[in-house]
Amino acid sequence: MQDYYAVIMAGGGGTRLWPLSRQSRPKQMLRLGHRRSLFQQAVERLEGLFPPERILVVTAREQAPQLQAQAPHLLPQNFLLEPMPKGTASVVGLAATVLARQNPRSAMAVLTADHLIQNTVHFHRLLRAAYNVAQEGYLVTLGVLPTYPATGYGYIQRGEQLGEQDGLPFYRVIRFKEKPDEVTARAMIEAGGFDWNSGMFIWRVDRILEEFQRWMPDLAAILSRIGEAWGTPEGQATLEHLWPRIHPETIDYGIMERADRVAVLPAEGLGWNDVGSWDSLFEVLPQDEHGNLVLAEETSLLETRGTLLLSEQQGRLIAAIGLEDVVVVDTPDVLLICKRSQAQKVREMVKILSQSGKTHYL
Amino acid sequence: MQDYYAVIMAGGGGTRLWPLSRQSRPKQMLRLGHRRSLFQQAVERLEGLFPPERILVVTAREQAPQLQAQAPHLLPQNFLLEPMPKGTASVVGLAATVLARQNPRSAMAVLTADHLIQNTVHFHRLLRAAYNVAQEGYLVTLGVLPTYPATGYGYIQRGEQLGEQDGLPFYRVIRFKEKPDEVTARAMIEAGGFDWNSGMFIWRVDRILEEFQRWMPDLAAILSRIGEAWGTPEGQATLEHLWPRIHPETIDYGIMERADRVAVLPAEGLGWNDVGSWDSLFEVLPQDEHGNLVLAEETSLLETRGTLLLSEQQGRLIAAIGLEDVVVVDTPDVLLICKRSQAQKVREMVKILSQSGKTHYL
Numbered sequence: 001m002q003d004y005y006a007v008i009m010a011g012g013g014g015t016r017l018w019p020l021s022r023q024s025r026p027k028q029m030l031r032l033g034h035r036r037s038l039f040q041q042a043v044e045r046l047e048g049l050f051p052p053e054r055i056l057v058v059t060a061r062e063q064a065p066q067l068q069a070q071a072p073h074l075l076p077q078n079f080l081l082e083p084m085p086k087g088t089a090s091v092v093g094l095a096a097t098v099l100a101r102q103n104p105r106s107a108m109a110v111l112t113a114d115h116l117i118q119n120t121v122h123f124h125r126l127l128r129a130a131y132n133v134a135q136e137g138y139l140v141t142l143g144v145l146p147t148y149p150a151t152g153y154g155y156i157q158r159g160e161q162l163g164e165q166d167g168l169p170f171y172r173v174i175r176f177k178e179k180p181d182e183v184t185a186r187a188m189i190e191a192g193g194f195d196w197n198s199g200m201f202i203w204r205v206d207r208i209l210e211e212f213q214r215w216m217p218d219l220a221a222i223l224s225r226i227g228e229a230w231g232t233p234e235g236q237a238t239l240e241h242l243w244p245r246i247h248p249e250t251i252d253y254g255i256m257e258r259a260d261r262v263a264v265l266p267a268e269g270l271g272w273n274d275v276g277s278w279d280s281l282f283e284v285l286p287q288d289e290h291g292n293l294v295l296a297e298e299t300s301l302l303e304t305r306g307t308l309l310l311s312e313q314q315g316r317l318i319a320a321i322g323l324e325d326v327v328v329v330d331t332p333d334v335l336l337i338c339k340r341s342q343a344q345k346v347r348e349m350v351k352i353l354s355q356s357g358k359t360h361y362l
Numbered sequence: 363m364q365d366y367y368a369v370i371m372a373g374g375g376g377t378r379l380w381p382l383s384r385q386s387r388p389k390q391m392l393r394l395g396h397r398r399s400l401f402q403q404a405v406e407r408l409e410g411l412f413p414p415e416r417i418l419v420v421t422a423r424e425q426a427p428q429l430q431a432q433a434p435h436l437l438p439q440n441f442l443l444e445p446m447p448k449g450t451a452s453v454v455g456l457a458a459t460v461l462a463r464q465n466p467r468s469a470m471a472v473l474t475a476d477h478l479i480q481n482t483v484h485f486h487r488l489l490r491a492a493y494n495v496a497q498e499g500y501l502v503t504l505g506v507l508p509t510y511p512a513t514g515y516g517y518i519q520r521g522e523q524l525g526e527q528d529g530l531p532f533y534r535v536i537r538f539k540e541k542p543d544e545v546t547a548r549a550m551i552e553a554g555g556f557d558w559n560s561g562m563f564i565w566r567v568d569r570i571l572e573e574f575q576r577w578m579p580d581l582a583a584i585l586s587r588i589g590e591a592w593g594t595p596e597g598q599a600t601l602e603h604l605w606p607r608i609h610p611e612t613i614d615y616g617i618m619e620r621a622d623r624v625a626v627l628p629a630e631g632l633g634w635n636d637v638g639s640w641d642s643l644f645e646v647l648p649q650d651e652h653g654n655l656v657l658a659e660e661t662s663l664l665e666t667r668g669t670l671l672l673s674e675q676q677g678r679l680i681a682a683i684g685l686e687d688v689v690v691v692d693t694p695d696v697l698l699i700c701k702r703s704q705a706q707k708v709r710e711m712v713k714i715l716s717q718s719g720k721t722h723y724l
Contacts, residue, residue: 019681302704302711302714303704303707311697315695317695317720319381319700320700321699321700322700322703322704326685326699328697328699332678333679335678335690335692335697337699338681338684339683342684352664358660
């Protein structure tokens with residue numbers, strides 16, 4: 001698998017973990033009780049499968065210095081800088097273009113920088129199997145077997161089984177489904193044959209570039225011109241000159257929902273979580289005997305259950321009395337207190353603050 | 363009424379409004395959304411009835427500088443300093459002893475420094491009427507007509523009507539009742555004839571000293587020796603020498619529950635509140651249309667009701683989502699989040715912190 005490259009998408013902002021995540025400190029920089037940030041975990045997770053020279057990180061210019069400092073063993077030239085955010089389609093396209101010039105036989109695994117994956121052994125097994133499926137020309141998506149009717153994830157509907165790799169079956173994809181409402185989610189779980197869309201993809205670079213030419217010809221043309229200049233002294237200037245012309249689009253909508261030969265490789269027991277809201281932390285972090293999640297230096301709890309207490313401030317005491325299912329996030333300039341069941345409304349709060357000009361809190 | 367003196371008891375600590383109230387900032391120093399502290403309000407409330415030279419403040423040595431700074435028009439010699447806290451009986455006894463030497467015909471109104479009284483006009487009317495009742499030799503307590511079955515107040519049971527002053531009836535006191543449980547409180551409200559004990563008393567100085575001699579002879583003897591030295595160069599030294607020998611006692615238990623000729627003057631519409639818990643602030647401060655009490659510079663609320671947001675920190679944003687009946691008190695070193703219905707457990711929290719050696723938060 002010496003033609004296999006990992007492409008980590010690390011350009012996201014992430015407002016759903018506000019006020020811990022900020023414009024100046026995106027979600028992938030958060031540690032959330034771990035020793036390492038989500039980005040560092042995403043890089044370390046590749047050890048033993050991808051050597052540093054086969055790991056690419058696509059990110060925004062402002063974020064690059066922080067990320068490079070956190071992963072000093074990666075090659076500086078393997079950090080690709082988006083001049084501005086234009087959606088995941090352009091990120092994937094840029095990485096594929098650069099890799100195609102480097103090695104025409106390359107395959108790539110598109111990975112996320114701000115999700116959690118707890119079972120690394122299984123993750124490697126899946127990526128190996130997906131590589132083999134991709135060699136057959138499929139665009140492979142990693143699905144995650146649903147454990148509850150989540151409304152915060154997109155879904156993938158399986159068709160017939162296409163084959164098996166290392167004991168792992170893979171299926172034709174019938175369709176992608178956007179985040180559903182509660183009723184639809186329940187119906188899908190009951191019907192069976194649906195997986196969560198993990199946002200991780202594996203394919204041969206020549207195959208994905210073929211699909212770009214078919215479904216997104218404008219983007220393909222721009223990428224082609226960037227590719228021609230890449231590695232020459234005009235490489236970065238060409239990128240910056242052409243990038244603003246790109247129409248923003250996601251890889252899901254731009255390619256995956258349209259392409260033929262799309263396969264899903266469902267994962268079970270991967271311990272995957274997109275850490276998409278404060279509430280989701282309760283699915284992945286160990287709690288005390290009352291179901292509390294304490295990520296603060298000094299706390300005192302009285303009759304408090306199912307509550308997250310997170311403080312970044314040293315020497316500060318967080319005292320809680322009679323709380324049930326509450327999220328408390330204490331940062332130097334913003335204090336958030338939120339009912340857990342309404343954690344998804346943090347995005348709405350961020351929007352309100354943005355619209356009312358209080359952007360210094362974002 | 364030129365023999366009428368106001369004695370403000372301002373020595374209390376008050377842990378029930380922790381973490382805003384601290385050992386170094388007792389409850390009477392808090393502003394709680396007002397322009398003036400509770401102590402300043404207690405002094406200003408006397409304007410028009412007691413000139414500054416007839417206002418005494420009894421307090422602890424540590425608190426005196428703060429209080430004097432807040433009421434610079436009071437006479438420095440009218441601040442009486444308790445060498446150490448020995449309960450309200452000794453406070454009242456000291457004030458009575460000092461006043462008796464100054465003016466044997468004096469009467470005194472014992473007032474609190476950390477309660478709220480919103481109707482000053484009615485307060486003056488009550489204090490005038492009480493003075494006249496006290497001239498007949500009664501020990502007068504100001505009762506407050508209960509508006510709900512409070513468990514946080516002591517109660518006074520009325521006997522027969524003794525008379526009327528300025529249209530205000532006053533009654534013989536049958537007995538004082540400690541803070542009741544919910545069932546007892548309901549029973550008293552239904553039975554009628556019970557008033558809340560406001561902790562404010564009015565009497566002639568000669569009458570209360572008589573009662574001290576009868577019911578608390580040890581204290582009376584100490585007070586008598588302090589009184590003899592008072593005004594001489596040995597005055598303060600004698601006070602400090604004898605004070606430690608006093609056995610701590612409240613005026614309620616030491617005198618009021620035993621004495622004869624005790625009368626209650628019930629107050630209606632006084633707007634009195636002892637501000638005895640975070641929850642009680644909702645009874646006295648104006649709320650927004652969702653019942654929220656916002657005492658913070660920058661807040662953003664989403665689907666939040668009946669919630670107190672208090673922050674002392676400038677430039678800090680308090681964001682609340684989906685909260686119902688919660689108390690949030692944000693100070694530089696302590697953050698308290700408490701269900702309103704459990705606000706009385708703040709004292710328990712303070713006890714826990716004290717016992718676990720975290721006294722720097724108290």
